[in-house]
Amino acid sequence: MSGWLSARAVTVVVLLAALALLPVYVELGGSRFLLTLFTRIIILAMAAVSLNLILGFGGMMSFGHAVYLGIGGYAVGMLAHEGIYSGFVQWPVALAASALFALVIGALSLRTRGVYFIMLTLAFAQMAYYVVAGLARYGGDDGLTIYKRSQFFEPINLSNKTQFYYICLALLYASIYLVWRIVNSRFGMVIQGSRSNDTRMRAIGFPTFRYKLTCFVIAGVLCGLAGALLANHTDFVSPAMMYWTRSGDLIIMVVLGGMGSVVGPVFGAIALLVLEETLSGITEYWQIILGPLLLLVVLFARGGIDGLLRKVRYA
Amino acid sequence: MPDLLQVENLAKRFGGIVATDDLSIAIPEGQLHAVIGPNGAGKTTLIAQLSGQLTPDSGHIQFAGSDITALPMPARSALGLARSFQITSLFLDLSVLDNVALAVQAHAGHSFHFWRDARGQVELRDPARAALARVGLTARENLPASALSHGEHRQLELAMALASKPRMLLLDEPMAGLGPEESARMVAMLRELKKELTILLVEHDMEAVFALADRITVLVYGRVIASGKPEEIRNNAQVRDAYLGEQEAVHG
Amino acid sequence: MTLFIEQCLNGLQFGLLLFMLAAGLTLVFGIMDLVNLAHGSLYMIGAYFAATLTAWTGSFLLGVAMALVGTLFVGMVLEVVVMRRLYGRDHLDHVLATFGLILFFDETVRLIWGPAGLSLPLPSWLNAPVQILPGVYYSAYKLSIIIVSLAVAAGLYFLVMRTRVGMLIRAGASNREMVGALGVNIKLLYTLVFGLGAALAGLAGLMQAPILTVQIGMGEIIIILAFVITVIGGIGSIRGAFVAAIFVGLVDTLGRAFFPDLLRMVLSPAAASTAAPALSSMLIYLLMAIVLVLKPEGLFSAGNK
Numbered sequence: 001m002s003g004w005l006s007a008r009a010v011t012v013v014v015l016l017a018a019l020a021l022l023p024v025y026v027e028l029g030g031s032r033f034l035l036t037l038f039t040r041i042i043i044l045a046m047a048a049v050s051l052n053l054i055l056g057f058g059g060m061m062s063f064g065h066a067v068y069l070g071i072g073g074y075a076v077g078m079l080a081h082e083g084i085y086s087g088f089v090q091w092p093v094a095l096a097a098s099a100l101f102a103l104v105i106g107a108l109s110l111r112t113r114g115v116y117f118i119m120l121t122l123a124f125a126q127m128a129y130y131v132v133a134g135l136a137r138y139g140g141d142d143g144l145t146i147y148k149r150s151q152f153f154e155p156i157n158l159s160n161k162t163q164f165y166y167i168c169l170a171l172l173y174a175s176i177y178l179v180w181r182i183v184n185s186r187f188g189m190v191i192q193g194s195r196s197n198d199t200r201m202r203a204i205g206f207p208t209f210r211y212k213l214t215c216f217v218i219a220g221v222l223c224g225l226a227g228a229l230l231a232n233h234t235d236f237v238s239p240a241m242m243y244w245t246r247s248g249d250l251i252i253m254v255v256l257g258g259m260g261s262v263v264g265p266v267f268g269a270i271a272l273l274v275l276e277e278t279l280s281g282i283t284e285y286w287q288i289i290l291g292p293l294l295l296l297v298v299l300f301a302r303g304g305i306d307g308l309l310r311k312v313r314y315a
Numbered sequence: 316m317p318d319l320l321q322v323e324n325l326a327k328r329f330g331g332i333v334a335t336d337d338l339s340i341a342i343p344e345g346q347l348h349a350v351i352g353p354n355g356a357g358k359t360t361l362i363a364q365l366s367g368q369l370t371p372d373s374g375h376i377q378f379a380g381s382d383i384t385a386l387p388m389p390a391r392s393a394l395g396l397a398r399s400f401q402i403t404s405l406f407l408d409l410s411v412l413d414n415v416a417l418a419v420q421a422h423a424g425h426s427f428h429f430w431r432d433a434r435g436q437v438e439l440r441d442p443a444r445a446a447l448a449r450v451g452l453t454a455r456e457n458l459p460a461s462a463l464s465h466g467e468h469r470q471l472e473l474a475m476a477l478a479s480k481p482r483m484l485l486l487d488e489p490m491a492g493l494g495p496e497e498s499a500r501m502v503a504m505l506r507e508l509k510k511e512l513t514i515l516l517v518e519h520d521m522e523a524v525f526a527l528a529d530r531i532t533v534l535v536y537g538r539v540i541a542s543g544k545p546e547e548i549r550n551n552a553q554v555r556d557a558y559l560g561e562q563e564a565v566h567g
Numbered sequence: 568m569t570l571f572i573e574q575c576l577n578g579l580q581f582g583l584l585l586f587m588l589a590a591g592l593t594l595v596f597g598i599m600d601l602v603n604l605a606h607g608s609l610y611m612i613g614a615y616f617a618a619t620l621t622a623w624t625g626s627f628l629l630g631v632a633m634a635l636v637g638t639l640f641v642g643m644v645l646e647v648v649v650m651r652r653l654y655g656r657d658h659l660d661h662v663l664a665t666f667g668l669i670l671f672f673d674e675t676v677r678l679i680w681g682p683a684g685l686s687l688p689l690p691s692w693l694n695a696p697v698q699i700l701p702g703v704y705y706s707a708y709k710l711s712i713i714i715v716s717l718a719v720a721a722g723l724y725f726l727v728m729r730t731r732v733g734m735l736i737r738a739g740a741s742n743r744e745m746v747g748a749l750g751v752n753i754k755l756l757y758t759l760v761f762g763l764g765a766a767l768a769g770l771a772g773l774m775q776a777p778i779l780t781v782q783i784g785m786g787e788i789i790i791i792l793a794f795v796i797t798v799i800g801g802i803g804s805i806r807g808a809f810v811a812a813i814f815v816g817l818v819d820t821l822g823r824a825f826f827p828d829l830l831r832m833v834l835s836p837a838a839a840s841t842a843a844p845a846l847s848s849m850l851i852y853l854l855m856a857i858v859l860v861l862k863p864e865g866l867f868s869a870g871n872k
Contacts, residue, residue, distance in 0.1 A: 061658070061659050061662070063662070108856060108860055111860070111863065112859060112863050114658055115596070115602055115658055115798070115802070116798060116859055116863060116865075118602075118658070118662065119794055119795065119798045119855070119859075120855070120856060120859055122791065122794075123791075123795060123852040123855050123856060124852070124856070126791060126852055127848075127849045127852045127853070130845050130848035130849050130852075131845040131846075131849060132845075133845065133848075134843075134845025134846075134848070135845065181429065181430050181432075182429050182430075184432045184433060184434065185428055185429045185430055185431055185432065185433055186420060186426040186427075186428040186431070186433045186436075186439075187426055187427060187428055187429045188429075188433065189413070189416070189417060189420060189426070189433045190417075190420075190426045192406075192409065193406055193409070193417050196406040196407065196408050196409055197404060197405065197406050197407075199368070199404065200400070200404045200405065200406065201417070201421075202387075202388045202389050203366060203368070203388050203392065203398060203400075203404075204392055204397075204417065204418045204421045204475065204479060205388075205389045205392030205393055205418075205421030205422060205479060206389055206417075206421050206426070207387075207389045211426065211427075214427070244787075244791060245787060248666045251659075251662070251663065251666075252663065252666070255659075255663055285674045285675075285677065285678050286674075287670040287671070287673065287674040288670075288671055288674040288675055288678065290667070290670055290671075291667040291668060291669070291670035291671030291672075291674065292667065292671055293667070294663060294664070294666065294667030294670070295649065295664045295667040295668065295671075297663075298660050298663045298664045298667070299652055299664070302660075
């Protein structure tokens with residue numbers, strides 16, 4: 001077993017500390033753009049952490065997870081459009097809507113396996129996409145601008161970039177901790193067992209469906225929260241948030257970072273988005289590199305970044 | 316005293332193939348009942364129907380006084396009917412101890428507990444360790460299940476079946492693929508278990524069957540051609556022709 | 568009434584187009600157990616090749632023929648270089664790897680042809696309307712799509728049902744290991760099957776090019792529909808794909824054409840115009856969800872493990 005000073009443990013600690021200190025660096029003269037970029041990375045990392053709960057630990061290959069980003073985001077956006085700016089109303093609505101959707105989608109999809117499950121989750125996400133794109137009142141295809149961020153009591157001000165960054169970071173840390181506790185609990189054992197061998201789980205006495213559904217809902221709610229944050233970050237929501245390729249991006253983050261590890265998705269989100277930034281600086285056709293890179297990761301580095309870190313041993 | 320397991324006129328077809336044909340068996344508590352027969356006789360299909368993995372086309376299954384014919388798998392396990400699998404069906408990416416602990420957890424109430432670390436809970440770990448000790452796998456408890464040899468997988472299978480504290484065990488070829496030494500160990504273990512459990516044993520290994528069984532049922536093409544005490548079966552001409560004859564030819 | 572007939576023909580035409588796309592997908596999935604998201608990229612490549620080659624040669628037919636060959640070639644190269652390494656792996660690996668291929672193809676196309684998309688004008692002899700029934704006219708080109716598609720479907724049926732290769736394909740769809748055990752040159756079979764699927768995708772792409780679109784991202788839009796059809800029809804079943812595709816094509820086209828009017832009968836005009844486009848798009852997914860809930864293996868499952 002790797003001890004406290006394993007390469008992986010050190011990397012995780014350094015990373016989490018660096019994220020916490022980023023705004024300080026920006027205050028001291030670093031580029032303000034970094035703050036914006038990393039706020040986005042943190043929010044998407046949270047979405048990826050939620051996906052990893054069902055994908056990495058639960059073995060449920062959902063290709064429609066981005067739908068919750070959209071649901072959470074549109075809850076905030078629609079309410080703001082109607083003049084309701086209070087975060088105490090918007091955010092619970094975002095979470096409740098995500099929970100409801102996850103409950104329905106999960107109840108219908110979790111009865112199937114493999115590619116059928118993938119297609120059902122994808123189909124439901126596309127349905128939501130088309131419904132929202134058809135709502136002319138809320139911007140339809142063009143999306144909806146949010147003129148005022150979620151309001152809480154003083155002194156919380158989401159328009160303050162540094163404050164918003166720390167709120168997002170705190171929520172990310174909380175999500176990681178929550179997922180870590182869930183995964184190692186009795187509930188988490190059932191989820192992991194179902195991933196490993198669902199038939200055996202049922203043979204030894206677990207009605208696995210209800211546990212998987214619960215897990216699915218938890219992941220949806222967490223992602224819905226990320227969606228609410230994203231809406232505040234971009235001051236804008238559009239149906240594109242839910243398009244199936246966005247779900248693909250989330251899956252890339254999870255796999256790139258390393259599935260089956262709670263922090264893995266954070267590595268993945270950082271890696272993907274930083275890669276996107278740096279590569280697009282080099283060439284506007286950077287996805288020509290990303291595509292084959294993904295292919296190579298799948299073929300040769302399946303454990304992702306986390307897997308590579310676990311292999312590093314001190315001499 | 317009513318039998319613990321009563322199977323009446325069980326039937327199952329797959330398209331044109333009759334897997335189970337008007338099958339009836341009664342097993343009283345405490346008996347070790349062996350089911351033998353050539354390949355394709357429907358032995359695994361029988362276990363699948365008894366454990367709930369398959370639904371019979373017709374017929375009834377009664378366990379401990381209740382009709383379980385339509386009961387789903389998890390519920391049968393809760394009633395005390397446990398099974399082992401012929402083809403290794405373990406949680407290969409989890410540790411050996413985790414495997415057995417899951418079997419314990421299945422009978423320790425619901426699992427909607429999201430916070431406490433499951434691996435630190437003695438009420439799960441202790442019974443798991445006890446089951447592993449029964450089958451002799453204590454030394455391997457922290458290894459991933461995939462690291463175990465085939466024989467050790469069969470032992471783990473048994474440990475998991477035991478961890479749920481069943482009243483009756485459905486064992487599907489526990490000796491499959493075991494060498495002479497491991498087989499002898501398994502027979503000894505089963506002989507011990509016989510004292511506290513009712514067992515339905517599906518096996519090809521005739522030595523083990525005749526060493527352990529209180530009663531034997533012979534299955535050919537899904538139907539019972541003979542059922543009785545081991546000596547009766549051994550001397551039954553029909554059975555010899557259909558099955559034992561070829562077994563002796565194989566084993567010389 | 569004429570409108571209804573026209574919409575039915577449109578639905579048939581759309582359905583047949585979808586069938587060609589779905590047929591390749593279901594073949595590859597059924598025989599090689601490969602989930603290929605990049606199938607839509609081959610569809611896009613067919614359209615781009617056709618647009619470029621017809622402009623270059625000046626002849627519609629020649630350009631189209633060359634585009635077909637080109638797509639077939641790209642497909643087979645793809646199989647040898649990439650797909651071979653994916654066989655036998657987890658479906659998640661397939662999804663990720665082929666997703667990476669989508670990114671690659673989209674960007675490559677953008678690099679070569681630019682972001683704006685192309686157009687493929689029809690030659691005049693295909694542009695005229697044809698009288699199919701007294702008083703009912705239909706586009707000659709759309710009619711030719713229907714005819715060509717039906718011919719391809721018939722050819723596919725003949726290939727799968729009546730030739731040795733087809734027998735291997737059907738056997739492979741229901742039991743992969745057996746075909747390998749029979750000593751058939753599996754590698755070659757797989758390359759050919761994949762190539763066939765690619766050609767079908769390319770054909771669908773180039774056929775719709777003059778009337779719909781030639782742009783980046785067209786693959787991503789249509790691949791979902793193709794998967795939906797594959798799933799409804801049952802994975803590995805070409806017959807299932809045919810039935811499902813026609814059905815989906817008709818439901819989608821007729822739905823979009825007549826559903827708004829139907830809605831207006833029950834809802835206020837404002838509500839109807841809000842709900843109609845959203846609900847029409849949703850129809851197909853709703854259909855798939857219903858089919859899967861009722862029959863989780865699809866309508867005509869080939870019985871694959």
